[in-house]
Amino acid sequence: MTINPATGTDQKKQLRLRLRQLRRSLTPAQQQRAAASLAQHLSQHLWFRQAKHIAFYLPNDGEIDPTPLLELALAQGKHCYLPVVMSGGKLQFRALEVGTRLTINKYNIIEPDLGARVRPVWLLNLILLPLVGFDLHGNRLGMGGGYYDRTLAAVKGRPTPSRRRVGLAHQCQRLASLDGDCWDIPLAAIATDKAFRLIGN
Ligand SMILES: Nc1nc2c(c(=O)[nH]1)N(C=O)[C@@H](CNc1ccc(C(=O)N[C@@H](CCC(=O)O)C(=O)O)cc1)CN2
Ligand SMILES: Nc1ncnc2c1ncn2[C@@H]1O[C@H](COP(=O)(O)OP(=O)(O)OP(=O)(O)O)[C@@H](O)[C@H]1O
Numbered sequence: 001m002t003i004n005p006a007t008g009t010d011q012k013k014q015l016r017l018r019l020r021q022l023r024r025s026l027t028p029a030q031q032q033r034a035a036a037s038l039a040q041h042l043s044q045h046l047w048f049r050q051a052k053h054i055a056f057y058l059p060n061d062g063e064i065d066p067t068p069l070l071e072l073a074l075a076q077g078k079h080c081y082l083p084v085v086m087s088g089g090k091l092q093f094r095a096l097e098v099g100t101r102l103t104i105n106k107y108n109i110i111e112p113d114l115g116a117r118v119r120p121v122w123l124l125n126l127i128l129l130p131l132v133g134f135d136l137h138g139n140r141l142g143m144g145g146g147y148y149d150r151t152l153a154a155v156k157g158r159p160t161p162s163r164r165r166v167g168l169a170h171q172c173q174r175l176a177s178l179d180g181d182c183w184d185i186p187l188a189a190i191a192t193d194k195a196f197r198l199i200g201n
Contacts, residue, residue: 016144019133019173023062026170034170034193035065042191043072047164051125053079055093060109061143063130064168064193070096081119083147084111091151093119122155129187131169138187138199139178140167152185166191 026034042048054073059065073080074096081093085105094100094116103113121127129148133141142148152165165185171192180186189198 012141012144015141015175015178016132019141019175020061022172023064023132023170026062026172031062031065035068037193038064038066038168038191039068039072041196042069042166045191045196047126047166047189048073051078051164053081053119053123053125055081055083055119055121055124055127056096057083057128057130058110060107060130064170066128066168069128079119081124082111083151084114084116085109085147089146089150091121091147093121093124095119121151125164127152127165128191129165129167131167131173131190133173133175133178134167134169134187134190135175135178136190136197136199137177137180138167138190139180140184140187141175141178146183149183149185153183156185164188166196168192171195 048054048069056066056070056073057063059067070080080096082096083091084094085107086092094112096112097117100116101113102110105111129140130142131140132143155163165187166189167187168191171194174192187199189196191197
């Protein structure tokens with residue numbers, strides 16, 4: 001892990017632009033196939049099968065779409081949550097259930113409104129995070145807001161299963177290597193349209 005100097009930050013910006021452009025250029029058919037394939041393999045994984053409380057996200061900007069998996073989870077009676085952007089640069093995970101009212105945040109992403117039930121992050125059994133880029137060491141590039149990092153800092157050192165943080169991405173978002181920053185909270189696994197990979201620590 002390194003603390004990136006200013007040039008590193010610029011490189012990160014360029015990488016973000018390139019990878020976001022790449023995922024946005026996938027066709028609707030490719031997106032649909034990726035979402036179906038992700039749901040197919042992730043739904044069989046022990047971490048999903050054991051989880052009763054799961055944090056999802058709604059897709060934005062070409063992200064791999066976890067909604068087929070979300071629908072399956074709801075049908076199986078699991079409790080599902082979505083990130084809500086709060087002041088202070090943190091997220092809250094609020095329940096998506098019958099009657100949840102939705103609103104649109106400042107990034108144009110749909111989220112539950114402030115009447116929805118909050119689940120503390122350490123009481124989530126599985127957290128699915130959107131990735132802009134990743135490497136096989138579990139280093140993660142996000143949208144650059146630091147939201148997940150600030151929020152997940154609260155679960156540092158807690159026992160499993162709250163450590164089950166799985167980054168979701170298209171396979172094409174993989175990088176050979178990515179510098180981690182000192183504030184980054186490492187992923188426990190990465191799931192793409194092709195595979196589920198545990199990160200060995
Ligand atoms: N689907 C999804 N939901 C999510 C996230 C995410 O990455 N994906 N987040 C993960 O943290 C949080 C929102 N974070 C975000 C941070 C930046 C931008 C973004 O589009 N930034 C624009 C500039 C927008 C502006 O400031 O006006 C950009 O960089 O082009 C979007 C979401 C919570 N919900
Ligand atoms: N735990 C933290 N406390 C305070 N600031 C933080 C923390 N984590 C990250 N940040 C700040 O957030 C900014 C963005 O971080 P980074 O580039 O790693 O975002 P990201 O991981 O791509 O975004 P996200 O977490 O929303 O997916 C950094 O400039 C950093 O200063």
